[in-house]
Amino acid sequence: MASGATVKGRRYYFRTRDLVLISAVSSAGGVLSTYVGYLGNLLNKAFGVPFGAGQWMAGLHVFWFVLVRVAVGRTGAGTLAGVLKGTVEMFTGSTHGLPIVLISTIEGLLVDLALLPFTRPPLAALCIAGGIAAASNVVVFQALYFSGVSWGYLALMILFAFGSGIVFGGYFADGVLGIVEGARILRLKPGAPPSWAAHLGVSGRPGRAEHTGHVGRARRSSKIHLAVTLLMGVALAGGAVYYYTEVFEPFWKGPTCTVEGKVANPYVYRPVDFGDEVVTVTAELKGQVTYRPPADYTGVPLARILERAHPDASATRVRVLASDGYEAEFDLGDIMEDRTLILIREGENLRLIAAGYEGGYWVRMVTRVVVQ
């Protein structure tokens, strides 16, 4: 670990140059974060999700902390950069307000912790630090806002952010450090790992092209590029498949009704979810006014619909309500034993077929099933 600077016998942990470097890079990061956030929102729109896809940009936010930590070479630089970048973002109109300071600080702190054993960390350590720091923003946001999204979707966002952190916070930051070191803008500590500047399209240290190592390094970097691209492609494809099969709920056009009241699992009933439960019964409608001769009706037993909602032990009655206010009341025990009481789809509505009951118990346009 490098020793601190000494001014007139006083020992400072960070030299003046270090502090200025941290300030300048944090300021640049804070300014560009607005644009990065804007691109993240565009990515969300492109993928058709309210949030989550923007996590591909998460690595661009932690890139600055990794850069500062390596450039300064002292633990604490990342945290200080986090505080400053977050504050700059807040004062320059971040769409996250005060929480961005907290998020940024935690990201910088995690970079410091992950790189604690190193003065000039190797590429693998940079990638891990970048990945962890980038993923932390998902956890902090969830802790703050409790958005209620499924754990699977959260895990997916963490995976996206981690991958982005590896690429932009680790791999890319290492390349940029190689560039600035090669251009003699920055002088890093000795023992630096191989630079990936060639991959980024800018040669590293002057004159390196003459050395035989340059071609080999370029080949190796292109292989790494291919591997990273494949990894991200697989993650994206897997993520998209998971989202659209497990998380995404298409807007249901057909009829629905809510199952609510004294139940452990209130839910919205949709016939399509009970495709395997369909039965056909023969019923005759005998009302005081209306009469329909025996006919076959196909639908889902009301007992099966209620079973999924797990009625409370204390529940005794079930009310079936229609959209026009009409309702019929049944005994819960009778319904659970009777598999001929079914909900059928009738055009864009649901209808209760109450075989064995008077016509007044046949309910059209059912919208609610309330357990009491």
Place this chain on the structure above:
Amino acid sequence: MITCPKPGLNPLSKLVLLVSFCVLALRAESPGQAAALCAAVLLGHAVTGLPPAILWRRLRGIAVFALVLFLSQLFLTGVGAPWGVRAASGVRMATRFLNIILGSHLFVSTTPAEDLAYALMHLGLPYRYGFTLLVAMRFVPYFRLQSNTVLQAQMVRGIGVDRPSLKGVWCVARYTLVPLVVTALGRVESLAISMEGRCFGLHPRRTFLRTVPFRPADAVIMAAVIAVAAAAAAMF
């Protein structure tokens, strides 16, 4: 010595007020509590004299995003729960987000970053560290100009730095971050040498040309706000 001429609270009092407000906003469960906080922060905006038209122009994007949050809670999460429960969850999420942003906006609108830095240094923060915030804020207009120049130059060259795709993300990183980092680092040496040439860091303490007074009223307000936030957070 120049004393901050503006009347009003010390930036530290405002910061405590903001943090307490955010804690309350995060703890508020019912739409009524959230609406009360929203009304309070809007009243704060009105007291500062910020014209509603300007406020709306600054925050309409936030309002749209709050609406997106509400709709996402309504349609994408808690599927199976009654609509009323999902709507309440959406309102809670959207107002929580809106309150935090509005509170932060009020703080930023009424508090220059420089005043905050000076207030922190008066509180005991070593001036070498307090100065980092001042330097960072001073760099903002410069880097904003630089980043715009770089982005426009890359777009003119046909590089898709404004495209919502993974390639676009990579283009932003490769063609925007690198020039900006080089620009930032290029300024470091000259400024550091200039500061050290003026004996920055030579003495453990320093006097300030500008002071931000901390009045007794600030202490009273800070204590009251912390007490109210703690009590309300415990009750909610």
